[in-house]
Amino acid sequence: MADEVILLDYWPSMFRMSTAKIALAEKGVAYEYKETEPWVKTSLPIEMNPIHKKIPALIHNGKPIYESLIQLEYIDEVWFDTYPMLPSDPYQKAQARFWGDFIDKKFYDPAWKVWGTAGEEQVTAKKELLEHFKTLETELGDKTYYGGDVFGFVDIALMGFYGWFKAIEKFGEFSIEAEFPKLSRWTMRCLERESVVNSIADSDKIIEYASVLRKKFGAE
């Protein structure tokens, strides 16, 4: 039986819409992409995600899988014979999961506040976000990728946010290239991969989208 893989997503979603796409591309798995605005009640996502009611959902042969990192592990396990993304050693695997979890838990909140709020709230969020970037710059160090020489789990998790980087820099008034040169060169290396370039959202469109929301949120 051929696999039926559907990705339910909304293009500017900050829930790392690109993570599953990059992973499926690296594995060479074809999928159907369905654009779904989170506030429009289509029968599919409601039926499929009664708890979190959020995208993206990966639907494999009718079964939904939620949460970017859980999707990443699932993809790595199901299509295990092509491009393994997690190391096989349990300790290295725990390390990769630790950094994936760090990105998963720490980025979303300060990141959206940097583009979506103003004043004190934005200043505090920016400080927090820069600390997280600093931590990730330090962890990367002189390695090519987070796991060493091979593009893998942590790289995919972090590049899932890349579409938002330029908007965060613009509204937060800082430069990743100037402040985090290693991280910046790492993004350039990742962007050389077809799997990444074809999966991430357009930074300029995200900036436009964020500008509209900033006004809506009363941040300017």
Added chain:
Amino acid sequence: MADEVILLDYWPSMFRMSTAKIALAEKGVAYEYKETEPWVKTSLPIEMNPIHKKIPALIHNGKPIYESLIQLEYIDEVWFDTYPMLPSDPYQKAQARFWGDFIDKKFYDPAWKVWGTAGEEQVTAKKELLEHFKTLETELGDKTYYGGDVFGFVDIALMGFYGWFKAIEKFGEFSIEAEFPKLSRWTMRCLERESVVNSIADSDKIIEYASVLRKKFGAE
């Protein structure tokens, strides 16, 4: 080489101190327990956890592993031949991870506010926490354990919070037994296991501890 396993913990920690203990007990792995107050700077945890600076840490042959669920996966992978905790099927595994993640992300914040705050803040937190309990009651349904017939990953993740249940019920003024009968019977079943009884903190001591903190936080 014999395994050296150290568990660095602080007994009333809400970061599910019991999760790793229950897992190690089910696997039959002996460990050394080191009590560490989080605010006392001993060289060990500082050296070992430069990022999160939080307990519990599992240290296996000198290598530290952080975060309850990551520890759980690590333990399951290293001691894979005794009592597997995650299902082997990738989709069932993703489901178990989804519920582990739900517990990991959703419980801590409203739970501590229920015992540690008062007024509006406590009311809102209680409402949120009861919704999460309701979700978990529904997901459990008529199953014996979250994964079906066998005590496993999700059970261990949730029972890691059990030591705090009585304090949450007392200060939140509600009864799990009355409002969530299935969940209540499930806790009873889990408490029949030696691995659980020997790993969870004493509920009465937790209530005393929470009472002291409530006063300190100005909640009464």
